[in-house]
Amino acid sequence: MENNESIRESGIDRRALLKVGAAAIYGTALHRLVPALPAMAAKPGEPTQFQIACMTLPYGQFPLQRALAGIKAAGYQYVAWGTRHTETPGGPRVPVMPIDAPPGTARQLATRCRDEGLQPLMMFSTVYPEAPDGLTVLTKRVRQAAAAGIPQVLTFGHTEGGNTKLWIERFKILGPIASDHGVMIVVKQHGGSTGTGEACAKIIREVNHPNVMVNFDAGNVMDYLNVDPIPDIIKCADVVRSFCIKDHRNWPKDQDCGPGFGEIDHYRLLHAVALRGLKMPLCCENIFAPLLPRPETPEEIDDMARRARVFLETVIAGLQAQPG
Numbered sequence: 001m002e003n004n005e006s007i008r009e010s011g012i013d014r015r016a017l018l019k020v021g022a023a024a025i026y027g028t029a030l031h032r033l034v035p036a037l038p039a040m041a042a043k044p045g046e047p048t049q050f051q052i053a054c055m056t057l058p059y060g061q062f063p064l065q066r067a068l069a070g071i072k073a074a075g076y077q078y079v080a081w082g083t084r085h086t087e088t089p090g091g092p093r094v095p096v097m098p099i100d101a102p103p104g105t106a107r108q109l110a111t112r113c114r115d116e117g118l119q120p121l122m123m124f125s126t127v128y129p130e131a132p133d134g135l136t137v138l139t140k141r142v143r144q145a146a147a148a149g150i151p152q153v154l155t156f157g158h159t160e161g162g163n164t165k166l167w168i169e170r171f172k173i174l175g176p177i178a179s180d181h182g183v184m185i186v187v188k189q190h191g192g193s194t195g196t197g198e199a200c201a202k203i204i205r206e207v208n209h210p211n212v213m214v215n216f217d218a219g220n221v222m223d224y225l226n227v228d229p230i231p232d233i234i235k236c237a238d239v240v241r242s243f244c245i246k247d248h249r250n251w252p253k254d255q256d257c258g259p260g261f262g263e264i265d266h267y268r269l270l271h272a273v274a275l276r277g278l279k280m281p282l283c284c285e286n287i288f289a290p291l292l293p294r295p296e297t298p299e300e301i302d303d304m305a306r307r308a309r310v311f312l313e314t315v316i317a318g319l320q321a322q323p324g
Contacts, residue, residue, distance in 0.1 A: 043277025175209030
């Protein structure tokens with residue numbers, strides 16, 4: 001299942017819905033902090049440049065610095081910021097990037113990542129788009145991502161459904177803000193009425209802004225709704241700009257797992273976007289083996305991260321070796 005720890009702990013009322021008001025005015029009034037990053041337009045027919053990243057999320061019970069060191073040691077060039085890490089033995093998990101942290105704090109963390117040889121590609125918003133403070137928080141995350149040089153901010157709806165009308169209203173406001181800051185907001189599947197790529201794509205097409213796109217999470221599509229993600233991605237491939245990588249098994253246990261351990265065909269999954277002419281982050285969210293206990297040491301997590309990378313590299317190499 002999805003890791004909702006950061007959202008549960010934020011105190012957000014999952015059912016509350018506010019119309020866009022003062023927060024929208026605040027968001028649109030923000031000035032540009034950094035020059036916009038170059039836009040990347042799709043070039044159908046040209047090979048996609050897949051960027052394999054590991055999230056820090058699998059290392060959540062260990063300090064963030066150990067996560068960064070382990071991800072680099074596992075052979076990655078890219079990283080995606082998770083949500084919380086245990087920084088002291090027996091202590092609480094603390095946010096990787098607090099919502100109210102100034103953009104400079106995000107810039108400093110990005111520098112830490114680059115000092116480790118890792119380019120950050122994505123960060124969690126830790127807020128639902130329809131949350132009372134959703135517009136304000138997403139605007140703050142865009143500013144943080146811009147300062148850090150992170151191209152994508154990830155958000156998703158809750159498992160009980162979503163408010164499509166409000167999502168469209170808010171994303172139409174957020175699109176220009178994201179564009180001004182050279183950042184893309186990506187929306188992934190998370191059960192409920194936005195639990196498929198097709199459903200997310202319908203909203204994104206209505207928003208119709210190049211800085212608000214779809215992130216595809218095949219594991220969530222299969223897990224929450226028991227929908228085959230392969231036909232689903234075909235229905236949204238034109239608006240997919242990144243992936244949260246996790247696999248899933250329905251047998252012998254209903255369980256998320258690392259890529260290649262489950263029932264999802266990653267060759268077919270990535271083939272759907274293999275000729276989009278884009279840079280496309282593949283961010284490993286779940287790297288663990290099904291049926292077995294989670295690793296207890298960071299070194300064991302390093303090994304699982306390495307295995308996930310090699311699997312994805314092998315899939316990509318095979319796809320790109322095929323004509324057409």
